[in-house]
Amino acid sequence: MTTYITTPIYYVNAQPHLGHAYTTIVADTYSRFKRLCGEDVRFQTGTDEHGDKIVEAAERENVAPKEYVDRISTMFRDTWPLLDIVPDNFIRTTDPDHIATVRNILQRVYDNGDIYFDEYTGLYCRGCERFLTEKELVEGNCPDHQVPPKEIAEQNYFFRMSNYQQRLIDHIRGNPDFITPERYRNEVLSFLSEPLEDLCISRPKSRLKWGIELPFDDKFVTYVWFDALINYLTGLGYPEGSDYAAFWPVAEHLVAKDILKPHAIYWPTMLMAMGVPLYRKLHVHGYWNVDDTKMSKSIGNVVRPGLLVEEYGIDTLRYFVLREMSFGLASSFSSEAITGRRNADLANDLGNLYSRTMAMVYKYRGGEVPEPAESGEEDDVLSAAVKAMVPIYREAMAEFRFHQALQAVWDLIGTANKYIVVNEPWTLAKDETKAVRLESVLYNLLECLRIVALVLQPVMPATAAKMMEGLGLDGKSDTDRFLDPGGNWGGLAAGTALKPVEALFPRLDRKKKKESKKEKSTAPKEKVREPALIDEGLISFDTFAQLDLRVAEIVAAEPVKKSEKLLALTVRVPEERVIVAGIAEYYRPSELIGRQVIVVANLKPAKLMGVTSQGMILAAREQVSGKDRLVLSTVSDTVAVGSTVS
Numbered sequence: 344m345t346t347y348i349t350t351p352i353y354y355v356n357a358q359p360h361l362g363h364a365y366t367t368i369v370a371d372t373y374s375r376f377k378r379l380c381g382e383d384v385r386f387q388t389g390t391d392e393h394g395d396k397i398v399e400a401a402e403r404e405n406v407a408p409k410e411y412v413d414r415i416s417t418m419f420r421d422t423w424p425l426l427d428i429v430p431d432n433f434i435r436t437t438d439p440d441h442i443a444t445v446r447n448i449l450q451r452v453y454d455n456g457d458i459y460f461d462e463y464t465g466l467y468c469r470g471c472e473r474f475l476t477e478k479e480l481v482e483g484n485c486p487d488h489q490v491p492p493k494e495i496a497e498q499n500y501f502f503r504m505s506n507y508q509q510r511l512i513d514h515i516r517g518n519p520d521f522i523t524p525e526r527y528r529n530e531v532l533s534f535l536s537e538p539l540e541d542l543c544i545s546r547p548k549s550r551l552k553w554g555i556e557l558p559f560d561d562k563f564v565t566y567v568w569f570d571a572l573i574n575y576l577t578g579l580g581y582p583e584g585s586d587y588a589a590f591w592p593v594a595e596h597l598v599a600k601d602i603l604k605p606h607a608i609y610w611p612t613m614l615m616a617m618g619v620p621l622y623r624k625l626h627v628h629g630y631w632n633v634d635d636t637k638m639s640k641s642i643g644n645v646v647r648p649g650l651l652v653e654e655y656g657i658d659t660l661r662y663f664v665l666r667e668m669s670f671g672l673a674s675s676f677s678s679e680a681i682t683g684r685r686n687a688d689l690a691n692d693l694g695n696l697y698s699r700t701m702a703m704v705y706k707y708r709g710g711e712v713p714e715p716a717e718s719g720e721e722d723d724v725l726s727a728a729v730k731a732m733v734p735i736y737r738e739a740m741a742e743f744r745f746h747q748a749l750q751a752v753w754d755l756i757g758t759a760n761k762y763i764v765v766n767e768p769w770t771l772a773k774d775e776t777k778a779v780r781l782e783s784v785l786y787n788l789l790e791c792l793r794i795v796a797l798v799l800q801p802v803m804p805a806t807a808a809k810m811m812e813g814l815g816l817d818g819k820s821d822t823d824r825f826l827d828p829g830g831n832w833g834g835l836a837a838g839t840a841l842k843p844v845e846a847l848f849p850r851l852d853r854k855k856k857k858e859s860k861k862e863k864s865t866a867p868k869e870k871v872r873e874p875a876l877i878d879e880g881l882i883s884f885d886t887f888a889q890l891d892l893r894v895a896e897i898v899a900a901e902p903v904k905k906s907e908k909l910l911a912l913t914v915r916v917p918e919e920r921v922i923v924a925g926i927a928e929y930y931r932p933s934e935l936i937g938r939q940v941i942v943v944a945n946l947k948p949a950k951l952m953g954v955t956s957q958g959m960i961l962a963a964r965e966q967v968s969g970k971d972r973l974v975l976s977t978v979s980d981t982v983a984v985g986s987t988v989s
């Protein structure tokens with residue numbers, strides 16, 4: 344059996360954020376799950392590097408497009424290992440083999456008569472990189488970018504998408520799983536109930552040079568979507584590679600709702616025109632918001648996966664996003680939500696079950712897996728709970744209902760915690776005549792933990808490995824047992840020596856974290872708890888050391904709506920964030936770009952006139968003839984952004 348799972352290839356006009364991380368964590372989890380089921384898996388992700396958006400972003404940074412795309416693509420590639428995401432292939436649309444594949448396909452479709460040249464006047468949205476129909480507009484604006492599209496008249500090449508409309512409708516109707524969840528299938532069918540227009544698949548070089556040149560007209564480059572979608576074939580070596588033959592028939596694409604139309608309409612009709620069988624499934628998920636607000640650079644609430652990992656750890660992040668989002672629906676991220684899940688589900692439910700069980704086996708049986716000699720009613724409760732969990736888990740994982748799969752595992756963890764309370768091993772340990780019963784109870788708990796570790800492997804690979812190591816197993820994945828963990832009840836061999844491992848999820852205690860940082864400083868330990876402000880109005884070195892001062896570069900500046908004093912500055916530290924500063928009376932936005940400034944990087948975010956400010960910019964304020972003058976702080980020579988100031 345084979346599985347081919349893909350994520351969208353991400354535009355390199357933005358750095359990786361929580362949304363990109365979610366889709367890629369899902370693909371990684373699914374590919375790990377399928378691999379543990381014994382399948383041969385290909386998991387592909389990558390970057391989409393042509394088109395208007397990318398040129399604009401490169402211009403903003405004053406660098407050539409190639410230099411720019413190399414930099415951001417590397418950023419995406421380097422982010423995934425930080426989340427324990429292991430793709431088999433990372434594709435870039437600037438790769439020479441991809442460019443060759445796109446040109447071959449275009450030539451074939453052109454030769455078959457499915458591409459024609461025409462004059463067109465249409466409403467073009469730069470954000471969407473496509474022409475919009477009148478019907479799509481909301482009060483004259485693009486519904487996604489809230490700006491009116493620009494009317495453009497030009498000659499271009501068009502793909503006869505409309506020729507394939509009925510075949511596509513028939514395919515979707517005949518294959519209920521082609522687009523899931525169902526709501527998105529219905530959305531696509533409803534869109535297809537209106538006549539489909541042909542797709543403009545070129546851009547004149549006079550308007551855009553950064554793209555793949557059409558093989559049949561060198562005055563045009565390929566429309567970015569026609570180029571990008573083909574990545575799914577290039578990655579398999581289409582048309583020749585053996586991977587293409589093995590994996591294309593099982594292709595499953597994973598996207599969010601924003602790019603439903605290109606994947607559910609453009610791509611299948613393109614495949615029809617190419618004479619290539621359609622992909623097997625399209626899985627569509629909803630959007631992550633942050634604190635119930637849309638994540639956006641201008642609001643300044645973009646969540647970076649690297650920072651989340653630093654704060655919460657890889658497995659907490661992976662667990663949180665998979666548990667919290669019902670696949671297909673929207674979800675909201677907040678630090679309270681992730682901390683809550685970490686403390687309740689991970690530290691409390693799972694972490695405590697693990698540490699209590701292990702501690703009891705050490706205490707009462709010298710750290711050795713005991714013999715399960717007796718089977719009482721409660722044991723059946725536990726093994727029955729395991730047997731009930733497994734099919735729910737497997738079906739839910741295979742159908743992208745990760746939250747339900749995890750819910751089933753946590754129901755089992757709850758049952759196991761109750762099992763401890765009901766059986767009171769500490770009481771059994773006091774009574775010699777109950778020794779056999781105690782062994783049985785401990786064995787059942789260990790066995791339950793082994794199965795929990797097995798099924799958590801795709802979601803939390805490091806935690807599962809740690810649990811297995813502690814249970815005296817080799818920590819490597821065990822396909823046979825994974826396939827039938829319930830039927831394998833009793834798989835843990837009596838006499839196995841447990842290994843001491845540290846707590847799975849030490850509680851997140853911010854105060855402690857800060858203190859331990861302080862402990863590294865030269866100040867003696869006792870001083871750590873001294874009040875921040877001491878009598879003479881002086882602060883201690885420790886208090887000063889709590890400030891995280893950094894050199895940052897201003898990359899964008901704009902006035903904050905309805906405020907005369909505030910500017911929203913996008914700064915790189917080196918990750919991008921927005922800081923709102925009361926400097927509008929002293930600086931014009933345009934004169935700020937490119938300046939290095941000093942920022943307080945660890946200030947609690949605060950909302951100012953509706954914009955979240957993530958830090959503070961330092962400036963000197965002097966009085967000149969009774970008036971304030973404000974001058975931004977900087978360093979006396981250019982230094983790398985993110986350098987600390989102390």
Ligand code: MSP
Pocket residue numbers: 350351352353354355361362363365366391571572573574597598599600601602629630631632638
């Ligand atoms: N380059 C195109 C895709 C081409 S695929 C042939 C593109 N790129 S993108 O960078 O904009 O990525 C969009 C995808 O990123 C979404 O479909 C989703 O996978 C992920 N997400 C971006 N923001 C997201 C959220 N706020 N929430 C969830 N996922 C989001 O479109």
